[in-house]
Amino acid sequence: MTAKIISGTEVARQIREEILTEVKALEKMYNKTPGLVTILVGENPASVSYVTGKQKTAKELGFHSIQDNQPMDISEEDLLNLIEKYNNDDSINGILVQLPLPKHINETKVLYAINPDKDVDAFHPVNVGRLVIGEGVFLPCTPAGIQELLVRGGVETSGAHVVVVGRSNIVGKPIANIMLQKDKGANSTVTVVHTGTKDIAKYTRMADILIVAAGRPNYITADMVKEGAAVIDVGVNRIGTTPEGKAKLAGDVDFENVKEKAGIITPVPGGVGPMTITMLMKNTLAAFKLSVNK
Numbered sequence: 001m002t003a004k005i006i007s008g009t010e011v012a013r014q015i016r017e018e019i020l021t022e023v024k025a026l027e028k029m030y031n032k033t034p035g036l037v038t039i040l041v042g043e044n045p046a047s048v049s050y051v052t053g054k055q056k057t058a059k060e061l062g063f064h065s066i067q068d069n070q071p072m073d074i075s076e077e078d079l080l081n082l083i084e085k086y087n088n089d090d091s092i093n094g095i096l097v098q099l100p101l102p103k104h105i106n107e108t109k110v111l112y113a114i115n116p117d118k119d120v121d122a123f124h125p126v127n128v129g130r131l132v133i134g135e136g137v138f139l140p141c142t143p144a145g146i147q148e149l150l151v152r153g154g155v156e157t158s159g160a161h162v163v164v165v166g167r168s169n170i171v172g173k174p175i176a177n178i179m180l181q182k183d184k185g186a187n188s189t190v191t192v193v194h195t196g197t198k199d200i201a202k203y204t205r206m207a208d209i210l211i212v213a214a215g216r217p218n219y220i221t222a223d224m225v226k227e228g229a230a231v232i233d234v235g236v237n238r239i240g241t242t243p244e245g246k247a248k249l250a251g252d253v254d255f256e257n258v259k260e261k262a263g264i265i266t267p268v269p270g271g272v273g274p275m276t277i278t279m280l281m282k283n284t285l286a287a288f289k290l291s292v293n294k
């Protein structure tokens with residue numbers, strides 16, 4: 001079997017069109033558009049690239065968007081004060097602090113300082129808790145993008161065995177919680193495997209849907225995958241530089257071999273990556289709607 005390849009680039013384009021239509025309609029009604037601030041501390045090249053992509057997309061969708069760059073040596077107190085300023089700014093519906101932060105700043109303290117109703121990353125414990133009990137207002141962007149890819153890729157999730165590789169707070173734990181909800185696009189049986197698991201392949205081979213966020217290039221080989229499985233590759237591993245000087249990326253899945261066995265597979269790049277930014281826009285739109293309906 002050769003897998004159907006789900007293009008995250010294409011699905012993300014469709015969703016952005018839907019968002020743009022809604023933003024235009026809301027602008028007519030309220031004379032304003034969703035506001036997003038992305039706060040970047042320092043100049044980590046990967047973070048600069050992510051934040052630039054987020055701002056570019058926000059502008060394309062007609063959002064009111066602000067890029068707030070802060071120096072590497074900003075104090076924790078000044079950063080907390082900056083967040084408070086945006087918490088109190090009615091033109092801003094979504095606040096995103098790009099991670100990682102420099103070592104002298106307590107990341108948890110910073111994430112807790114964001115008003116949960118403006119927490120478009122959904123990293124605040126209030127939003128994590130809402131997700132676990134099935135009352136999520138915002139879903140974290142990468143897991144939400146994975147769920148959309150499954151739904152729009154026509155994958156049956158209800159009753160499926162989902163195996164998640166990796167237990168990070170950003171991907172593994174939230175996608176496991178999303179997929180076990182008694183909801184459309186979910187209602188799955190979920191197994192999470194991680195570095196403490198004995199014989200990971202034993203579980204991955206049982207997966208109808210395999211979601212891989214291990215952070216190890218080409219880690220999932222064809223012998224670890226069930227024939228016809230849906231394979232979602234969340235890995236973004238920089239494995240060198242192209243002749244044009246761009247970062248060369250590899251996923252966590254050995255794409256060339258696994259695509260001969262899987263039923264559906266996402267590529268890297270062009271799979272989950274483009275969905276993450278789009279779901280951030282969807283969350284910012286949701287935050288805007290929350291604020292105008294208050």
Ligand code: GUN
Pocket residue numbers: 096097098099100121141142170
């Ligand atoms: N750094 C890497 N991924 C993310 C993300 O999804 N949100 C934020 N804020 N920082 C990140």
